[in-house]
Amino acid sequence: MKLPEATKPALWGAVGGAIVAMIIGFSWGGWVTGGTAVEMRSAGAESAVVRAFTPLCVAKAEQQPEQIALLKEESSYQRDDFVIEAGWVSNVSEKYQSEVADSCAESIVEGME
Incomplete structure (x- = not known):
């Protein structure tokens, strides 16, 4: 041909x-590639969970003012562990607890300053 x-x-x-x-x-x-799209979707879901549960965590913390004073004494690296141990994020999936606890602790400490 x-x-x-x-x-x-x-x-x-x-x-x-x-x-x-x-x-x-x-x-x-x-x-973007399919893999990047999946990563973006996961990051967006995590961000939404953190934004949704942070106010609930802060509300639980406000019910225990003596614990808030102890939280402020913790180092910034230990505050998320403190929030988890206090049970303020017990209603959050274990997958997102650390991120929500970090955001919650930051909101509490910044709100008190």
């Missing part, structure tokens, strides 16, 4: 155009 003379440059142009389109799409167009 004999192809017309203009077929070869047209095919190379199509291949080049596809490559350029992918480079532009992934660099500036906001395209």
Whole structure:
């Protein structure tokens, strides 16, 4: 089978155009791979859980003012463990407890300053 003379440059142009389109799409167009999309979805879910449960944690903490004073004495690295041990995030899935506890402790300490 004999192809017309203009077929070869047209095919190379199509291949080049596809490559350029992918480079532009992934660099500036906001395209992502499936794995990146899954990571973004997980990060968004975690962020939503933290935003939803932090006020509940703070409300539980406010019911125990003596514990809040002890929380402020803890180092910033130990505050999330303190919140977990106090039971203020007991209603949160174990997967998200540390993040919610960290956010809760930060909200409490900043609110008291």
